[in-house]
Amino acid sequence: MCELLGMSANVPTDICFSFSGLMKRGGATGPHKDGWGIAFYEGKGCRVFHDPFPSAQSEIAKLVKNYPIHSKNVICHIRKANRGRVCLxxxxxxxxxxxxLNWCFAHNGQLKGIKKILIPTHFQPIGTTDSEHAFCWLMSQIKEQFPEPPKQETMLWLFIEKLTAQIAQLGVFNFLLSDSKSLFAHCSTKLVWIKRCSPFGRAKLVDEDIEVDFHKIQHNNDIISIIATRPLTDNEVWNVVEKGTLLVFKNGLIKYQSSSSYKDSQTNI
Amino acid sequence: MCELLGMSANVPTDICFSFSGLMKRGGATGPHKDGWGIAFYEGKGCRVFHDPFPSAQSEIAKLVKNYPIHSKNVICHIRKANRGRVCLxxxxxxxxxxxxLNWCFAHNGQLKGIKKILIPTHFQPIGTTDSEHAFCWLMSQIKEQFPEPPKQETMLWLFIEKLTAQIAQLGVFNFLLSDSKSLFAHCSTKLVWIKRCSPFGRAKLVDEDIEVDFHKIQHNNDIISIIATRPLTDNEVWNVVEKGTLLVFKNGLIKYQSSSSYKDSQTNI
Structure with a gap:
């Protein structure tokens, strides 16, 4: 299985700390050595780094770790291949x-028989993974339903929730998705998240001997949510996402959560 | 104006040498300081590095310069902004x-009034440049003409030649385009190219004090064509592309050239 890492923040923030921990799992502290990738949104633009080599030894991962790119939405993935050979x-x-808009998608899980059951129309896969196939089908459905973006974004969120439920019937479908405005996170089996905001504290990585004092780095109004397959730190409390739940993050806050009316906002942190 | 750099090769080859020269022009030996980007095709996959900062001082450019990525098709661009602000x-x-298939496009020039005259249908621009607009229109036209890829690739080449001529009426349209199989290079005002093959010789960069002996690096059967806005070396003879000409490179060789019947092949080098 693969591992996911996502970030939603209200100010452009670097993800170097969390990324350092995850990268270790790509061939050092974890078996996810079949490539990795990360997408940084900067406004409407999106920078994506892809590498089919293990992240723990990757020169490109080293750069991303040491060169802070500031972003409000990030999607990262380390791969343990099950469907589709190891290639770019x-x-x-x-x-x-x-x-x-640029849409990015990363998936953890397996979707049995998806290639025969759900046929993408407007978007075709380039590789051979079930993940990219699911993404292309999802995007095709969105384009068919909304040739133009819906006026109310909640209409989009509800439609994505519906499509997600349909795909999830085929297997394990933990994913992160972004359209540059929102970050969608779906838990099929395994997903945790944490919100860091004032008063900021210290955090210590599980996978590497690195500790950071966010109080010294972040400003009082900063809100940063980190979503991951497994907790990346061992001295903080991570929220476990309920199975079958879709979360929609915007500016570091949960703006929609399927299967309950819970909504997060700055006033009720 | 911007500068272009492209490579077509018959074996996966790194472009570090040529890239080193071009990067210097992004704020050091040239004024193209408004960002840069490079796309490396590896099979059907494509790695793209984008940076809105000057290449001469870019950490990401340093990585690309020092970390050899082997590719058969490369498109690189350094930007001197004229239309559209400096952003990702x-x-x-x-x-x-x-x-x-992944399609990549980079442009040097200006296209007057294109946004009002040529309206993209299937593909929408994300940024505000005339270049991306031209690319989206070109891609939309290709999709309308060929919902499925044409059986003979020459049909695609001729259609792209026709579209290119139409866009070029609006201004300066030097560009590089690839569908991962071929590299298209169009000269509107300024484009040169060089083919390196056995017997390989030495090459010395114009912009940096670097010399390389390709004889020591390349194998006898390697064929590498480099396309650029201006020659990158000062001890080799670069071919000047005639204005209004579209070249189609495959595996390092010119497979089609508009406005003449000249074709390059391994047998008539």
Missing amino acids: ENTHPFMRQLWG | ENTHPFMRQLWG
């Missing part, structure tokens, strides 16, 4: 464009 | 997907 075109996150 | 989404090369 099978490396997550996958990217497509719709409505003049 | 306006940084070339631009990428879209069609027929399960």
